[in-house]
Amino acid sequence: MPEKRKIYFTKMQGAGNDYVYIDALGTPTSLSPGTVNLPDLATKISDRHFGVGGDGLIVIMPSSSADFRMRMFNADGSEAQMCGNASRCVAKYLYDKGFTDKEEILLETNSGIKILRLHIEDGETRSVTVDMGCYYLHCKDIPAKGAIDDVMIDEPVVADGREFLITAVGMGNPHGVIFTDSIDDCLVHHYGSILETSDVWPEKANIEFVEVESPTRLKMRVWERGTGETLACGTGACASAVASFLKGLSGNEVEVVLLGGILNIRIDKENGHVHMHGPAEFVAEGHYYYQPD
Ligand SMILES: N[C@@H](CCC[C@H](N)C(=O)O)C(=O)O
Secondary structure (H helix, E strand, C coil): CCCCCEEEEHHHHHEEEEEEECCCCCCCCCCCCHCCCCHHHHHHHHHHCCCCCCCCCEECCCCCCCCCEEEECCCCCCCCCCCCCHHHHHHHHHHHHHCCCEEEEEEEEECEEEEEEEEEEEEEEHHHEEEEEEEEEEEECCCCCCCCEEEECCCCECCCCEEEEEEEECCCCEEEEECCCCCCHHHHHHHHHHHHHHCCCCCEEEEEEEEEEEEEEEEEEEEECEEEHHHHCCHHHHHHHHHHHCCCCCCEEEEEECEEEEEEECCCCCCCCEEEEECCCCEEEEEEECCCC
């Protein structure tokens, strides 16, 4: 059995979507990513009983094409392309800990470079707006297997004998948005978990259940690919806002009410860029005794 390793971490949350953050930026307590199996670390450190506990692992690294780079791993160890809530927390981490004095940070992710705009008060990051880039709808890009067309808008998909109308939206990662009159635990846990792994999604998907409360306010719960239900999903809130806007259920600016807080989403009608504004908070810091396999 290899020796246990001491891994320094910071725990952060954005609208209740909590991750364990590890920096690989070259400080004395930094991680050297090449020396660790990151999917294995993600699974173990995210465990809420035997680990630190969280919805997954975020690694903050240097970048050759942007100011910094973020890699994100779900609680099951799978690596995702993008995480909206984590991108805001990374902005706060970098600025508040003095890694940068920029109030606009370019962050490389597995789905391209995102622009993080920090809202600073008294030298501290209070909230962050992220330019999440353009949404996309083509099935081959998401990826999704639309039976009817090249895009999936309200396409019927059956899970455990019940039919759902799903709108597929790419926000760097794949999302299936379902509009409903009321959201309950059975919808999110039972049907969400079945739909995450439906044949419709070659790479699985995040499933959002959305109630339209008014043209400017959506209520949403999410079943996340690789993690299960979380208290918020930034890319999911963006995907829900896009689906709602395209279907004419809401305008291009909405607040999305999640179990863990509120995110404000604005879709730029000119260029399709989606802007997400929301909170980012430090929770705890320490070190974790990692036992590699
Ligand atoms: N919570 C996130 C999304 C995390 C990744 C997702 N589970 C996936 O596998 O695509 C967010 O805030 O966007």
